[in-house]
Amino acid sequence: xxxxxxxxxxxxxxxxxxxxxxxxxxxxxxxxxxxxxxxxxxxxxxxxxxxxxxxxxxxxxxxxxxxxxxxxxxxxxxxxxxxxxxxxxxxxxxxxxxxxxxxxxxxxxxxxxxxxxxxxxxxxxxxxxxxxxxxxxxxxxxxxxxxxxxxxxxxxxxxxxxxxxxxxxxxxxxxxxxxxxxxxxxxxxxxxxxxxxxxxxxxxxxxxxxxxxxxxxxxxxxxxxxxxxxxxxxxxxxxxxxxxxxxxxx
Numbered sequence: 547x548x549x550x551x552x553x554x555x556x557x558x559x560x561x562x563x564x565x566x567x568x569x570x571x572x573x574x575x576x577x578x579x580x581x582x583x584x585x586x587x588x589x590x591x592x593x594x595x596x597x598x599x600x601x602x603x604x605x606x607x608x609x610x611x612x613x614x615x616x617x618x619x620x621x622x623x624x625x626x627x628x629x630x631x632x633x634x635x636x637x638x639x640x641x642x643x644x645x646x647x648x649x650x651x652x653x654x655x656x657x658x659x660x661x662x663x664x665x666x667x668x669x670x671x672x673x674x675x676x677x678x679x680x681x682x683x684x685x686x687x688x689x690x691x692x693x694x695x696x697x698x699x700x701x702x703x704x705x706x707x708x709x710x711x712x713x714x715x716x717x718x719x720x721x722x723x724x725x726x727x728x729x730x731x732x733x734x735x736x737x738x739x740x741x742x743x744x745x746x747x748x749x750x751x752x753x754x755x756x757x758x759x760x761x762x763x764x765x766x767x768x769x770x771x772x773x774x775x776x777x778x779x780x781x782x783x784x785x786x787x788x789x790x791x792x793x794x795x796x
Contacts, residue, residue: 547576548687549585550596551680556588561599562608569606572598578606586610587683591690615689621787622648622736624711625780626703628655628743630772638776639675643682643692645780650679651695651703653740656748668697700740700751704758707738713760715740716779717747718769722762729761730786731795737787741779744772 550572553565564572572578578598586594586608593613600607625647627638635652642650652675654660672694679692698706707713712733714726730737740747740755747755752762765775 547584547684549587549684551683551691552586552588552594554589558612560610562610563602564606564608566605569604572606573601573604585613585687587689587691589691591615593689620735623780623783624649624651624707624736624738625776626651626653626700626738626740627776628653628741628747628772629658629660629697630743631659634773636675636678637773639678639694640682641773641777641780643679643688644686645784646688646690647692647780648690649693649695652697653700653703654697655700655743656751657745658743672696700754704754709736710734711736711738713738713740713755713758714763714783715747715752715755715760716742716765716775717752717762718765719746724761726763726782727786727793728795729763730783730790737783739779739783741776742772 550564550568552562553568556562572582572584578584580598580601582598584596584598586596588594593615594610595613596608596610598606599609623646625642627635627642627650629635629652630638639650675694679694682688683691695703712729714729714737716739738760740760742751755762763779765778770778
């Protein structure tokens with residue numbers, strides 16, 4: 547575990563008692579003792595150095611000091627991830643957190659096969675996904691907690707974009723001859739990525755994305771599984787952005 551995510555009720559206290567679940571994890575899974583130091587992150591992405599100073603009723607009491615955040619890179623990646631079959635979305639959300647995605651919007655796409663229809667099912671799914679976000683944030687040591695949005699249609703997600711952005715959708719068919727480097731070279735600070743489910747994006751969805759000025763990116767000649775497409779796409783974009791100061795276009 548690289549860091550611990552503080553609960554929503556944390557409001558900057560210097561001395562803070564962790565909830566039972568987090569205390570159990572530190573004491574009985576990680577087997578930490580008094581004097582243990584750890585990094586923490588709150589829901590506003592403030593960073594803290596913590597020290598376990600007391601154990602009371604199987605609860606960890608920490609002394610926290612705030613750390614000055616690194617404000618170097620203010621780029622934001624928003625992922626519109628179409629719902630695939632089964633539980634593959636769990637892995638996709640985890641990968642999105644690990645690669646530094648700021649916001650994940652689950653999309654009920656034309657080719658999605660939903661395994662939940664009632665509002666109660668959706669609530670349970672989101673609770674599960676938020677738990678995955680927390681676990682992945684703690685394990686990866688990310689500087690920013692990924693926000694998990696509600697399940698939406700593609701049209702609803704597109705209409706909800708209010709900030710200037712560069713929009714890209716990853717597709718299995720070559721549609722335009724522009725390289726990913728070209729598309730990211732002069733991109734906005736916010737980059738929105740759209741990835742389809744098994745079967746890819748439908749023609750209706752491609753036409754919709756084109757009408758919102760999104761640019762297509764070819765996934766390659768090989769047929770990729772939905773979860774592979776997510777890893778491939780996020781890795782390609784992040785690598786190009788991370789090395790942007792090291793390359794120039796011809």
